[in-house]
Every structure is written in structure tokens, then in C-alpha cells.
Amino acid sequence: MNDKKGIKGFRTKYLMMIAIAVVILFVVALSVKVVFSGISKKDSPEIITKSTLEKIINISDLSTFEAVYNGIAKVMNEKKPDKVDYYVSYEAKVRAGFDVERVELDVDNDKKVISVTIPEIKITGIDVDIASLDYIFMNDKANESTVSEQAYKKCIEDVENESSSENAIYTLAGQNAKDVITALINPFIEQLDDDYELTVKIEGADNNEKNN
Amino acid sequence: MKKIINVLLIMAVCTMCVACGKDEMQQKEIEPGASQMKTICELATMDCYYHNVAKYNKEDASGALWWKKDREFWIEYAGVVTIGIDATQVNINVEENIVTITIPAAEILGCKVDASTLTKDSFIVAKDSADVEAEHETEAFQEAQAKMIQAASEDTALLANAQQRAQELLEKYVKNVGECVGKEYQVKWIYLEDNSEMNDENGIE
Numbered sequence: 183m184n185d186k187k188g189i190k191g192f193r194t195k196y197l198m199m200i201a202i203a204v205v206i207l208f209v210v211a212l213s214v215k216v217v218f219s220g221i222s223k224k225d226s227p228e229i230i231t232k233s234t235l236e237k238i239i240n241i242s243d244l245s246t247f248e249a250v251y252n253g254i255a256k257v258m259n260e261k262k263p264d265k266v267d268y269y270v271s272y273e274a275k276v277r278a279g280f281d282v283e284r285v286e287l288d289v290d291n292d293k294k295v296i297s298v299t300i301p302e303i304k305i306t307g308i309d310v311d312i313a314s315l316d317y318i319f320m321n322d323k324a325n326e327s328t329v330s331e332q333a334y335k336k337c338i339e340d341v342e343n344e345s346s347s348e349n350a351i352y353t354l355a356g357q358n359a360k361d362v363i364t365a366l367i368n369p370f371i372e373q374l375d376d377d378y379e380l381t382v383k384i385e386g387a388d389n390n391e392k393n394n
Numbered sequence: 395m396k397k398i399i400n401v402l403l404i405m406a407v408c409t410m411c412v413a414c415g416k417d418e419m420q421q422k423e424i425e426p427g428a429s430q431m432k433t434i435c436e437l438a439t440m441d442c443y444y445h446n447v448a449k450y451n452k453e454d455a456s457g458a459l460w461w462k463k464d465r466e467f468w469i470e471y472a473g474v475v476t477i478g479i480d481a482t483q484v485n486i487n488v489e490e491n492i493v494t495i496t497i498p499a500a501e502i503l504g505c506k507v508d509a510s511t512l513t514k515d516s517f518i519v520a521k522d523s524a525d526v527e528a529e530h531e532t533e534a535f536q537e538a539q540a541k542m543i544q545a546a547s548e549d550t551a552l553l554a555n556a557q558q559r560a561q562e563l564l565e566k567y568v569k570n571v572g573e574c575v576g577k578e579y580q581v582k583w584i585y586l587e588d589n590s591e592m593n594d595e596n597g598i599e
Contacts, residue, residue, distance in 0.1 A: 241566065250442065253445055254470050271468060318520045344445075348472075350443050350508070354441045361438070361439070362438075365563045369431075373430065
């Protein structure tokens with residue numbers, strides 16, 4: 183009788199130990215999971231790191247913006263520099279952009295602020311379509327066979343001078359650059375942690391914008 | 395005692411269920427979203443500097459018989475043309491690792507002539523032209539805006555550039571989200587204009 187009681191008691195104790203061990207195991211497993219999920223949630227900033235974002239904004243294709251510059255060049259008489267020989271209209275494309283390699287990016291995970299500084303916008307290329315030249319001659323003698331060669335050079339000079347001094351080209355290219363950077367970063371961080379704030383500015387420009 | 399053991403085991407099973415359930419919920423949170431796509435399309439809209447020459451040429455504009463004269467002059471002006479994708483027509487469907495994006499063609503969304511660029515120097519009048527008076531300049535100025543829209547609409551390279559820009563930004567977003575959740579998304583484009591569908595595995599075509 184005592185033996186049976188002893189065996190039953192031993193089995194109960196054994197089962198209880200197993201049950202407690204199972205519970206402890208699950209509690210430990212749960213704790214580990216909670217801790218890790220806490221870290222990974224808290225660490226959504228870990229995805230929002232400088233290197234990740236640098237990879238995201240590495241978009242050389244999207245760093246150039248095209249402006250249409252269909253203009254008129256005035257060509258003066260070589261012997262009488264105050265007299266106009268002819269006006270020539272041309273169609274040109276002006277490319278403005280920034281160097282992707284020089285984009286500066288900072289991530290402040292404590293303040294949850296991402297700052298991007300785009301380098302100065304520069305004119306990167308000019309194409310004048312020689313087939314587009316059209317003339318108004320003020321001096322009929324200027325209408326010679328060599329006129330297109332001279333006119334083409336004058337058109338290139340004109341578009342170079344005009345576009346480099348045209349603030350609107352830089353301003354619009356700068357705004358487009360900001361929009362591209364914002365489009366690349368904002369929707370992405372919005373889904374990971376919408377507390378983050380993105381600030382994009384152009385090097386040398388005073389105005390900066392908060393984009394989130 | 396058995397009751398205590400049963401309770402402990404039930405607790406363990408419940409703990410396990412709760413732990414597994416939470417994980418699935420978290421994974422569903424990040425996938426390419428329609429609202430983000432629309433935001434990207436809005437930001438992909440390009441404001442293009444547009445410097446243009448409007449040419450005015452009217453034959454026999456003044457005089458009579460042998461004294462007839464044409465009226466010919468050019469106007470140089472500048473403005474801004476806004477080109478982009480209509481974000482309201484963009485749609486997204488995510489099925490496993492295939493992201494189907496429905497996208498319309500890029501179009502001219504706006505056009506504005508900068509009146510300050512129209513000065514006396516903007517008008518170039520041909521040597522033997524009939525007189526150009528204020529009314530002709532006003533007429534030409536009104537035509538300038540319409541011509542600018544027309545010129546931009548016919549500039550296929552500019553439109554293609556805007557289309558490509560929007561698609562590249564959208565694709566980059568999808569790929570970034572994929573990398574974040576360990577998925578390799580494949581982007582499939584449906585173009586609203588001609589209803590053609592094409593697979594895009596390596597980028598924009």
C-alpha cells in the first residue's frame with residue numbers, strides 16, 4: 183500500500199517537475215522573443231541607417247534634369263560691331279544636375295531626423311540641334327554659304343551664357359532634386375517609422391525644407 | 395495536483411500560441427503600399443524650365459498690290475512646364491512577390507509663361523516686315539502660352555524622361571521595401587494608355 187502511494191507520489195512529483203520545466207522553457211522562450219522583438223521594433227532605426235539610406239539614394243540616372251532652351255542668338259557684323267548681321271533661332275537642351283557621390287546624409291536616431299544635403303546644382307551639358315537653325319537677316323550680305331557654321335558657334339555661345347546665368351534653371355533643377363530624394367526616402371521610412379523627419383537642402387542654398 | 399499540472403500545461407500552450415500569432419501580424423505590416431506609390435508619383439512630377447521662341451509670320455499683312463508686306467517677328471520667352479503622371483490613376487496589386495503597377499502615360503500637367511521674360515528685347519522684327527504694333531504683340535503673347543503647351547506636348551523625349559523617372563522611383567521603392575522584408579519583388583507594369591502589359595525583370599524598358 184505504502185509502495186503504491188510512494189510510486190504515485192513519485193510520478194506526481196515527476197510530472198509536476200516536467201510541467202514546471204515546460205512552463206519555464208516557454209516563459210524563457212517568450213522572454214527571449216519579447217526582448218528580441220522589442221529590439222527589432224526599437225531597432226527599426228537599424229534599417230534606417232546611414233548606409234541603407236545611402237544605398238537607396240544612389241541613383242545617378244535621376245540626378246540630371248533637362249531644360250528646354252530654344253533661343254535666339256544675335257550675330258553682329260565683324261567690321262561694324264554695332265550693326266546686327268542676323269538673328270538665328272535654335273533649339274537646345276540644357277542638362278543640370280548634381281554629383282550623387284557628393285550627397286551628404288546624416289541620421290540622428292535619437293532625434294529621429296534624417297538630413298540630406300545635395301551638392302550645388304551645375305550645368306552638366308548642352309546640346310544645340312544644328313538642324314533647327316532659322317534666320318532673320320538684317321544684312322543680306324551675311325547670307326553666305328559659311329553662315330551656318332558661324333551661326334552654330336554663336337548659338338552654342340549664346341545658350342552657354344544665357345543658361346549659366348539663368349537662375350530658374352538652377353532653382354527648378356534644385357527643387358526636382360529635392361523631390362527625387364524625398365520620393366526615395368520618405369515613403370520608405372514612413373512605413374518603418376513615421377516619427378522620422380526628413381530634411382533636404384541644397385548646398386549653398388539658404389532655404390531648406392522639411393519633407394515629413 | 396493533476397489540476398495544477400493541467401493548468402501549467404494549458405498556460406504553456408497559450409503562451410506558445412500568443413507568441414506565434416504576434417509574429418505573423420508584424421510581418422504583414424510592411425509591403426509596397428498604394429498611398430506611398432501615389433506620393434512618389436506626385437514627387438516625380440517635373441517642373442521643367444522652358445525657354446522658347448514663338449514665330450509670327452503673316453503674308454501680305456499690310457499694303458496693296460506691289461507694296462504688300464509680310465509681317466514677321468520672333469518672340470523669345472520663358473516659362474515652366476509641369477510634366478508628370480496623374481497619381482490618381484496609379485494602382486498597385488501585390489501578389490506574393492509580384493507587384494503589378496498600373497500607370498498612365500506622362501502628360502503635361504501645367505504650363506505657365508513667365509511674363510517678366512517678355513520685354514522689348516524679346517521681340518525680333520525682320521528687316522522688311524510690316525510694322526509690328528501693340529495689338530500684334532498682344533496676339534503673339536497670347537499665342538505664346540498655347541504654343542508652349544503644344545511644343546512641350548510634342549516633345550516626346552521630355553515626356554519619356556518624366557515617365558522613366560516616375561517608373562524608376564516606383565521600382566526603387568518596391569525593391570527597397572522588398573530588401574527590408576527579405577523579399578525579391580518582381581515589378582510588372584500595366585500601361586493605361588495602350589493597355590499593353592509587360593514584364594520588367596531588370597528595370598525600366
